[in-house]
Amino acid sequence: MRRSIVAGNWKMNGSLESSTELLKALVHGLGEGSSKAEVLVCPPFPYLPLAQKVLSGSAIGLGAQNASERNAGAFTGEVSVSMLKEFKTRYVIVGHSERRSLYGESNDLVAQKFAAVQAHGLCPILCVGETLEQRDAGKAELVVTDQLGAILNHCGVDALKQAVIAYEPVWAIGTGKTATPEQAQQMHGVLRAVVARRSAPIAGQLRILYGGSVNAKNAQELFAQPDIDGGLVGGASLKADEFISICKSVS
Numbered sequence: 307m308r309r310s311i312v313a314g315n316w317k318m319n320g321s322l323e324s325s326t327e328l329l330k331a332l333v334h335g336l337g338e339g340s341s342k343a344e345v346l347v348c349p350p351f352p353y354l355p356l357a358q359k360v361l362s363g364s365a366i367g368l369g370a371q372n373a374s375e376r377n378a379g380a381f382t383g384e385v386s387v388s389m390l391k392e393f394k395t396r397y398v399i400v401g402h403s404e405r406r407s408l409y410g411e412s413n414d415l416v417a418q419k420f421a422a423v424q425a426h427g428l429c430p431i432l433c434v435g436e437t438l439e440q441r442d443a444g445k446a447e448l449v450v451t452d453q454l455g456a457i458l459n460h461c462g463v464d465a466l467k468q469a470v471i472a473y474e475p476v477w478a479i480g481t482g483k484t485a486t487p488e489q490a491q492q493m494h495g496v497l498r499a500v501v502a503r504r505s506a507p508i509a510g511q512l513r514i515l516y517g518g519s520v521n522a523k524n525a526q527e528l529f530a531q532p533d534i535d536g537g538l539v540g541g542a543s544l545k546a547d548e549f550i551s552i553c554k555s556v557s
């Protein structure tokens with residue numbers, strides 16, 4: 307039985323004041339047991355100490371939005387996994403489509419980041435997803451299986467025992483245009499089948515989240531699909547009531 311995850315990706319949003327307010331509202335609204343899902347928030351790096359403090363003792367876990375593939379040294383502007391670990395960060399998003407498209411992160415670099423996250427005992431949330439152009443050209447499955455294949459080739463299938471995948475079609479991120487539950491389920495099924503070809507038990511316990519304009523209205527139907535194990539939520543995770551309602555949509 308896979309326990310669903312709902313993770314909030316705050317991206318580069320908020321202030322000290324608004325982040326404090328949001329965190330407190332989430333702690334209040336998601337008291338122990340009120341969501342069946344494992345709930346996480348992934349704030350910008352400077353707010354991790356604040357989040358660690360406010361979330362302490364609550365059922366809400368902490369994730370980061372990115373990390374360096376390196377451990378330490380002369381890498382101006384980078385943040386290492388060991389630094390994130392000091393703030394009790396348990397998850398790290400790797401390969402988000404904004405990192406891939408805006409910062410040129412290749413499948414190879416994403417695989418190195420994935421390995422670095424696991425080397426420190428944290429859990430990577432690997433994002434995969436196709437653009438609209440790739441979908442229209444009939445290449446969606448090829449693109450996402452290549453993105454997953456880079457991890458399988460670099461880290462091996464056993465690495466997926468301690469990892470989460472998020473299928474996020476690029477055309478659905480921040481656009482208000484959600485994949486239909488059928489479209490999402492189809493791709494989740496493809497991803498699980500790719501892993502199952504290497505290890506059926508690992509595929510069976512792997513959590514695959516859907517991301518792309520998830521909101522309080524569409525979450526329940528998406529999360530009810532057999533291969534969808536929760537969601538990675540961007541915009542809607544910045545509104546406490548909406549995010550709480552999404553978290554409670556997991557049945």
Ligand code: PEP
Nearest residue numbers: 479480517518519540541
């Ligand atoms: C995301 O940033 O991972 C995301 C899915 O964003 P949104 O929910 O805003 O589409």
